[in-house]
Amino acid sequence: MSRLALLFDLDGTLLHSDPLHHAAFVSVFAERGRDLDIEEYNTRILGRPNADVMADYFPGEEARHVEIADLKEARFRDILGASADPTPGIHALLDWAEREGAGTAVVTNAPRLNVEAMLAAAGLAERLTLLVIGEECPRPKPDPLPYRMAMEQLGATPATSVAFEDSPSGLRAARAAGTHVFGLTSSLTPERLRDAGAHETIADFNAPEIRAYLDTLKARQG
Known part of the structure; x- marks a missing residue:
């Protein structure tokens, strides 16, 4: 059975945790002169693998996709803290x-x-x-x-x-x-x-x- x-x-x-992820993405995007409102996050990023997100948003930075994604995730963990x-x-x-x-x-x-x-x-x-x-x-x-x-x-x-x-x-x-x-x-x-x-x-x-x-x-x- x-x-x-x-x-x-x-x-x-x-x-x-999605508001925390949105905040982390906003931080990374701002450093590259981009905005990201919550509706766009929910429509284009929510639940997708980082590799797909990086390909969509940073097509000219292929060599840095892993670095950018890792930076975003590190900022997310900083925002998350030790308890939730x-x-x-x-x-x-x-x-x-x-x-x-x-x-x-x-x-x-x-x-x-x-x-x-x-x-x-x-x-x-x-x-x-x-x-x-x-x-x-x-x-x-x-x-x-x-x-x-x-x-x-x-x-x-x-x-x-x-x-x-x-x-x-x-x-x-x-x-x-x-x-x-x-x-x-x-x-x-x-x-x-x-x-x-x-x-x-x-x-x-x-x-x-x-x-x-x-x-x-x-x-x-x-």
Whole structure:
């Protein structure tokens, strides 16, 4: 029998970190004479791999793409600091997963240094230990491969997995992997999340829709 699995994006899903990323990008862009408002960030950058963002915004600086991206991420970690509040309800949901023997994983396009810093700041590092990092996979999100890799490592299938995402890139990846997807309204409207592939939209992990769907999955397993 396949295992139940809860698969979590990180930025904007486990932590409301997108305003911090926007601020870090604004700092880097300003040094290059560019502006970046929050709507453009949400439309063109949110959830995308750094390599794609660098190619779009700095086409004449290919040799410096890694350096620019690393600078942005270092500034993000400085803004993040040593502690941060996770999205409400996550600890109760992880308690449920432990009681039920469900697998859990973080599936993210964030660099590993960011992932480790965010999970530690939110007090989740010891609770979420399986990390599938997009830039360490053959293909990052929006490709479904990171989600498929997480399911394989957990002994789960698309029919027994649930994904939580906040960005169009991540939603497309999870839907293409065949999972049921909850879209978190941390940065985008419910309409935009549904347009990108969310089956249901929620404000946080206290949403009753989550437990209702998980109860349905358990009933299917008998």
